[in-house]
Amino acid sequence: MKTDHQDPILARFQLSFPDFTLETDLQLPARGVTVLFGPSGCGKTTLLRCIAGLERASQGLLQVRETVWQDSERRYFLPPYQRPVGYVFQEPSLFEHLSVRGNLEFGQKRIPARERRIALEQALELLGIEHLLERMPQHLSGGEKQRVAIARALAVSPQLLLMDEPLAALDLPRRQEILPFLARLHQELEIPMLYVTHSPQEVTRLGDHLVMLEQGRVVASGDLQETLTRLDLPVAQSRQASTVLSVTVCGHETAYGLTEACFNGGRMLLPLREAIDTGTVLRLRIYARDVSLTLQQPQQTSILNVLPATITRTVAGEEGQTIVQLSLGGTRLLAHVTRKSADVLGLQPGLPVFAQIKATAIL
Amino acid sequence: MPTDADLVAVLLTLKLAGLTTLILLLLGTPLAWWLTHSHWRGKSVINALVALPLVLPPAVLGFYLLVLMGPHGPVGQFTRAIGLGTLPFTFSGLVVASVLYSLPFVVQPLQNAFEAIGTRPLEVAATLRARRLDTFFSVVLPLARPGFLTATILGFAHTLGEFGVVLMVGGNIPGRTQVISMQILNHVEAGEYLRAHWLAAGMLVFSFVVLLVLYGFAPHARSRR
Numbered sequence: 001m002k003t004d005h006q007d008p009i010l011a012r013f014q015l016s017f018p019d020f021t022l023e024t025d026l027q028l029p030a031r032g033v034t035v036l037f038g039p040s041g042c043g044k045t046t047l048l049r050c051i052a053g054l055e056r057a058s059q060g061l062l063q064v065r066e067t068v069w070q071d072s073e074r075r076y077f078l079p080p081y082q083r084p085v086g087y088v089f090q091e092p093s094l095f096e097h098l099s100v101r102g103n104l105e106f107g108q109k110r111i112p113a114r115e116r117r118i119a120l121e122q123a124l125e126l127l128g129i130e131h132l133l134e135r136m137p138q139h140l141s142g143g144e145k146q147r148v149a150i151a152r153a154l155a156v157s158p159q160l161l162l163m164d165e166p167l168a169a170l171d172l173p174r175r176q177e178i179l180p181f182l183a184r185l186h187q188e189l190e191i192p193m194l195y196v197t198h199s200p201q202e203v204t205r206l207g208d209h210l211v212m213l214e215q216g217r218v219v220a221s222g223d224l225q226e227t228l229t230r231l232d233l234p235v236a237q238s239r240q241a242s243t244v245l246s247v248t249v250c251g252h253e254t255a256y257g258l259t260e261a262c263f264n265g266g267r268m269l270l271p272l273r274e275a276i277d278t279g280t281v282l283r284l285r286i287y288a289r290d291v292s293l294t295l296q297q298p299q300q301t302s303i304l305n306v307l308p309a310t311i312t313r314t315v316a317g318e319e320g321q322t323i324v325q326l327s328l329g330g331t332r333l334l335a336h337v338t339r340k341s342a343d344v345l346g347l348q349p350g351l352p353v354f355a356q357i358k359a360t361a362i363l
Numbered sequence: 364m365p366t367d368a369d370l371v372a373v374l375l376t377l378k379l380a381g382l383t384t385l386i387l388l389l390l391g392t393p394l395a396w397w398l399t400h401s402h403w404r405g406k407s408v409i410n411a412l413v414a415l416p417l418v419l420p421p422a423v424l425g426f427y428l429l430v431l432m433g434p435h436g437p438v439g440q441f442t443r444a445i446g447l448g449t450l451p452f453t454f455s456g457l458v459v460a461s462v463l464y465s466l467p468f469v470v471q472p473l474q475n476a477f478e479a480i481g482t483r484p485l486e487v488a489a490t491l492r493a494r495r496l497d498t499f500f501s502v503v504l505p506l507a508r509p510g511f512l513t514a515t516i517l518g519f520a521h522t523l524g525e526f527g528v529v530l531m532v533g534g535n536i537p538g539r540t541q542v543i544s545m546q547i548l549n550h551v552e553a554g555e556y557l558r559a560h561w562l563a564a565g566m567l568v569f570s571f572v573v574l575l576v577l578y579g580f581a582p583h584a585r586s587r588r
Contacts, residue, residue: 053489054490080490081489087490093487107492107493152491
């Protein structure tokens with residue numbers, strides 16, 4: 001995974017409410033998807049609103065690429081309507097008095113023609129809402145409304161896309177309906193995105209960079225894979241602890257219904273995805289609880305994916321668990337094993353082991 | 364049949380109500396907007412003042428307006444100093460009194476409409492590059508249209524029916540301050556009940572139709588209130 005050397009978004013805010021203080025000093029990449037993750041009330045939405053200019057932090061320095069948007073020391077504050085952002089709220093918040101077309105054109109016609117990089121047709125096509133263009137918002141389903149809201153934000157050709165839990169107000173089927181569209185935006189548009197969520201699933205599915213917030217403070221900020229596998233963070237201890245791997249499809253074993261995926265840690269077999277061409281990059285999620293360790297290479301096992309690894313760190317978890325951080329040719333992986341197994345096998349940093357991966361999920 | 368004086372009174376009343384409603388919409392819109400979005404602590408004082416004509420006997424309001432606008436009142440001295448003379452017993456004085464008297468009937472529906480819209484559409488508009496005034500005309504005004512309809516109808520209808528304030532401030536001058544309700548009183552005092560009926564029944568029918576429109580034929584007018 002890539003890291004930007006110049007880290008072009010600088011967000012330093014201090015903002016106090018009677019019961020809560022937000023204090024951040026962040027450097028974020030101005031590319032890919034940065035996920036702001038944390039429990040509700042941790043300040044992630046407030047942070048996003050500060051970046052959009054909807055909230056004015058008393059102390060704030062915000063620089064996006066070369067442009068300063070806020071500098072409280074110089075009393076400079078770019079009003080929200082002059083910031084080149086697209087904002088998607090938790091609720092679709094469509095203008096009820098305008099049709100879908102009217103909603104989409106509202107922002108688009110307010111930006112200069114030379115700044116229009118995303119055509120209305122492209123936004124419609126990306127979100128699959130061409131057929132809804134002349135409808136009024138009252139006649140759309142919840143999922144359709146939110147897709148229109150996302151297209152409306154894209155139609156202003158933003159330099160930065162801000163999304164505040166765009167799926168949180170929807171039920172599970174609607175969420176599954178929209179997630180693929182968000183993944184497409186990620187792949188097809190070169191717009192950096194800040195994405196607020198409290199859902200681990202959305203983090204692993206969409207994120208490139210992860211910022212974890214707790215009670216108004218930044219607990220961690222870094223590359224998604226590195227941050228998810230940091231043993232000093234509570235996320236590595238939870239049952240949801242997982243790693244995200246970037247792999248390349250390198251072949252199919254059609255007879256067995258399997259697809260081969262390669263990465264710098266070796267080769268894995270996945271359930272067949274014939275539709276996916278060789279060379280396609282996929283994202284896999286592997287739960288720490290689905291990884292077990294052996295000292296010798298197992299000769300006879302029903303588990304297909306057994307990869308050589310080296311233990312880099314171990315840490316004691318809750319309820320008799322040990323959390324093991326592994327390196328597979330540089331790619332990090334987490335394994336949850338019982339403390340008893342860790343003692344019996346003598347697991348410690350530097351030890352070469354074999355990681356047996358019971359299940360993978362293609363994201 | 365109505366007399367010529369009756370027709371003059373009807374036209375004067377319509378002119379008064381129309382002008383008052385127009386002024387109230389122009390003044391009441393920014394006032395209602397401010398009351399909706401201001402975080403100022405003293406806001407409740409203004410809210411109470413706006414609502415005061417709802418509970419105050421019209422005679423009390425009329426009495427104080429008479430005192431204030433009279434030759435010895437501060438407003439009266441001011442209007443005399445700038446060469447307008449004194450306002451009591453003139454049409455202008457009646458307009459000023461009506462504006463105050465009908466204020467809550469215009470401001471409150473607007474305030475309710477603005478509150479129902481909330482701040483979210485304003486924020487959405489800002490992220491879609493709309494400046495504040497632009498947002499007001501392109502988002503708030505269309506969304507608050509039912510509220511404006513209610514405010515207009517209530518403001519107009521309420522001004523039509525005023526009596527106590529007119530009695531105190533306006534008097535009974537034909538063509539200047541003699542509105543329908545005064546004319547009804549004149550007929551009753553003269554024992555001309557049939558003539559009073561023409562005007563009274565007209566007002567009754569008109570008021571009923573107004574409310575019917577408000578509640579029945581324009582159901583959307585109430586949904587946003």
